[in-house]
Amino acid sequence: NRTRFISFEGGYHGDTVGAMSAGRSSLWWESFAPLMFAGDVVPFPATFDGDEDVESKEALSLEKLEFLLQQGGYAGIFIEPLVQGAAGMRMCRPEFLRAIAQLARQFNVLLIYDEVMTGFGRTGELFASVKSATSPDILCLSKGLSGGCLPIAVTMASEDIYQAFWRDESDKAFFHGHSYTGNPLACAVSVASLELLEQNPNAYQGMEKLHRQYLDKWLKNHPKLERIRTCGTIAAMDVKTESLPGYFNEIAPVLKAQFLEAGFLLRPLGNTLYVMPPYCISPDELESIYRIIRQVLDTL
Numbered sequence: 001n002r003t004r005f006i007s008f009e010g011g012y013h014g015d016t017v018g019a020m021s022a023g024r025s026s027l028w029w030e031s032f033a034p035l036m037f038a039g040d041v042v043p044f045p046a047t048f049d050g051d052e053d054v055e056s057k058e059a060l061s062l063e064k065l066e067f068l069l070q071q072g073g074y075a076g077i078f079i080e081p082l083v084q085g086a087a088g089m090r091m092c093r094p095e096f097l098r099a100i101a102q103l104a105r106q107f108n109v110l111l112i113y114d115e116v117m118t119g120f121g122r123t124g125e126l127f128a129s130v131k132s133a134t135s136p137d138i139l140c141l142s143k144g145l146s147g148g149c150l151p152i153a154v155t156m157a158s159e160d161i162y163q164a165f166w167r168d169e170s171d172k173a174f175f176h177g178h179s180y181t182g183n184p185l186a187c188a189v190s191v192a193s194l195e196l197l198e199q200n201p202n203a204y205q206g207m208e209k210l211h212r213q214y215l216d217k218w219l220k221n222h223p224k225l226e227r228i229r230t231c232g233t234i235a236a237m238d239v240k241t242e243s244l245p246g247y248f249n250e251i252a253p254v255l256k257a258q259f260l261e262a263g264f265l266l267r268p269l270g271n272t273l274y275v276m277p278p279y280c281i282s283p284d285e286l287e288s289i290y291r292i293i294r295q296v297l298d299t300l
Contacts, residue, residue, distance in 0.1 A: 002075035002109075003037075006068055008044040008061075010087030011080055013114050013140075022078045026086075027247075040068050046090035048227040058096045065100065069107040076110030076137070081128035082231055085117040088247065088272035089236035091229050094132035101134040110137040110161075116153075120144030121197060121204030121279065124232025131232070137161060147193035152186040203279035204233050210283055211235040211275070214290040224297045236274040239297070246270045258296045264289060 005022060012026060013019040020029045021036040029036075042064045045057035068074065081097055084090040104111040113136040118128040122144065125131040129139065138161065142153035165174040180186070197204070211230045219225060219237070228237045241251045249270035259266040266273065266289070275289055 002073055004074050005039045005076050005078055006065065006074055006109075007039060007041055007078040008080075008084070009041050010044050010046075010084050010090055011041075011078060011114075012084065012086035013078060013080075014116075042068065044084060044087075044090060045092055045096055046084070047093060048091070048229040054093065058093070058099070061096070062099050062103070066103055069103060069109065074107070074109050076112050077104055078112045078114060081113045081115060081118055081132060081134070081136075082123050083118050083128070083234060086247075086269070088238075088269045089229070089234060089274045089276075091231050091234075091236070094134075097128075097132040097134050101136075104137075112136060112138040112140070114140045116140055116142040120193075122231075122233050122276070124205055124208050126197070145193065146186055146190045147196070149193070150183075150186040150189050151180065152183065152190055197279075200279070207233040207277075207279075207286075210286055214287050217287075218290040218294045219297075222294070222297055224300055233279070234274065234276045236272055239268070239271045239273055239300075241271050243271070255296065258299070259292065262292050262296070264292050266293075 007013070007022045007024070009025045011023045013022040017032065017035050018037070020026075020032055021039055023029070024033075024036055024039060025041045043057070043061045045054060045061050047054040047057070065077075077100060079097075079100065082092060082094065101111055111134075113129055115127055115129070119141050120126065120143075122128075123131050127139070129136055135158075137158045139156040140153070141156065142151075145154060146152050165172060167173065208230055211233075215228060215230070215235060219228070224240050225237045226240055229235070238245060239251055239255070241249060243249050243251070247270040251271050252268040255268045255273065256266065266275070268274070273293065275286075275293075277286060277289070
């Protein structure tokens with residue numbers, strides 16, 4: 001009888017009706033609102049370097065989350081752990097995830113991690129769940145699973161959930177399948193990609209140190225930037241503009257055009273500029289990105 005889910009403001013979980021319902025706070029889906037199932041949203045305590053209000057933001061979010069859970073009727077909590085991608089590379093602390101996990105256990109609801117973007121090294125560990133020392137009940141994976149070469153996705157679940165569907169009776173079976181389930185070529189590519197990750201852990205574990213080094217060298221205290229933040233292989237910053245901040249800020253196409261003209265493919269999310277390079281990038285190549293960001297910002 002539990003039919004409601006809780007998600008976080010700014011969360012993005014996909015474009016099917018169910019996925020849109022879990023990410024209902026996005027402006028992109030307003031026209032689909034009549035089709036969505038009911039759910040509730042709590043604030044996401046987005047943080048950045050030098051954020052003095054992070055603990056109070058986390059406390060407010062957790063207070064609302066606990067209040068909702070006390071009402072009962074909830075099946076699970078959806079979250080992009082550590083980094084909200086489409087919302088503008090908004091980041092939270094591992095401590096916040098651990099507090100969410102504790103509430104999920106306390107109220108016996110499922111904790112569901114959407115690691116389609118954060119998985120396979122993006123946060124500096126193989127998974128955000130590893131970096132935060134938390135154990136979700138359901139883990140959604142894709143994209144990085146095959147190194148972005150072929151489409152494939154995996155949904156992992158705890159043993160309790162798995163056993164709930166492990167029956168000979170057809171009425172207990174999990175009938176949801178897809179046309180390309182178990183595609184042999186995609187699976188082979190994914191095995192090869194996983195082997196490369198296992199053989200080269202420093203490619204993603206060591207990148208945050210380089211990000212911070214080049215941020216300090218090229219962009220520290222730049223007057224056009226605010227809310228600089230890093231998490232593993234991802235670095236992000238907000239460009240100050242006179243327009244409202246967010247995904248639809250008009251600075252994005254201007255910046256993208258200037259970067260392309262200089263020979264760099266960077267795609268700002270509104271006024272959020274982010275660097276999320278492939279793991280095969282060299283230190284010199286990574287530094288060149290920061291150098292060109294500085295050059296472009298100096299022209300604004």
